[in-house]
Amino acid sequence: MEPKEVAFCNMEWRIGNFVAVRLQGLFKEVDGMADFFAEFRGDHRWVMQTLLEVQRALEQRQWERALELVEALDRATGPHMEFEEKHLYPEFVPLVGQERVQEMLNDHGGAAQILQRVKGRLRQGALSDEEVAALKGDLQRFLRHAADCEGSALLAEALPPERIEELGRLLVSLRATGRPLTVYRGVAAAQD
Numbered sequence: 001m002e003p004k005e006v007a008f009c010n011m012e013w014r015i016g017n018f019v020a021v022r023l024q025g026l027f028k029e030v031d032g033m034a035d036f037f038a039e040f041r042g043d044h045r046w047v048m049q050t051l052l053e054v055q056r057a058l059e060q061r062q063w064e065r066a067l068e069l070v071e072a073l074d075r076a077t078g079p080h081m082e083f084e085e086k087h088l089y090p091e092f093v094p095l096v097g098q099e100r101v102q103e104m105l106n107d108h109g110g111a112a113q114i115l116q117r118v119k120g121r122l123r124q125g126a127l128s129d130e131e132v133a134a135l136k137g138d139l140q141r142f143l144r145h146a147a148d149c150e151g152s153a154l155l156a157e158a159l160p161p162e163r164i165e166e167l168g169r170l171l172v173s174l175r176a177t178g179r180p181l182t183v184y185r186g187v188a189a190a191q192d
């Protein structure tokens with residue numbers, strides 16, 4: 001009896017292990033897909049929250065704080081938009097057409113110009129009420145882009161799982177460049 005029991009236990013362990021390995025593989029696949037969406041959507045959420053913080057800093061006349069936040073936005077959106085332009089948006093041409101993809105690319109140029117203008121003004125010191133209102137208008141336009149970009153996450157759901165997994169890795173790896181949007185888009189010098 002003893003050998004049979006051992007054999008049975010061994011078989012049960014093997015089945016359990018097999019199921020565990022299969023589940024591990026399944027979760028790994030799902031994790032890989034989830035990583036891209038979590039990272040991508042997390043970027044948009046962070047941009048929205050930071051833009052709202054900039055607005056609050058402007059309302060409270062905290063000019064240095066507002067500048068720090070806008071510089072952080074510049075650094076974070078550079079790799080994100082570079083990723084979109086080089087890897088994600090080309091995937092959307094068959095889905096929404098070249099014209100729409102070109103509009104999305106043009107929006108990035110507009111966003112870089114907004115950041116450069118806001119940074120430049122904040123570096124000059126205190127702002128008048130009219131200037132605060134103008135900057136808030138600029139920030140609203142930037143926020144509109146972040147909201148529009150959430151639609152890209154929906155379009156990405158149409159891509160094959162292997163490509164989505166690869167996109168997740170590309171998005172994360174591009175962050176290592178640390179190149180601000182204004183530099184990547186050529187509206188500021190590297191040291192600006």
Ligand SMILES: [Fe+2]
Binds near residue numbers: 044
């Ligand atoms: Fe985006």
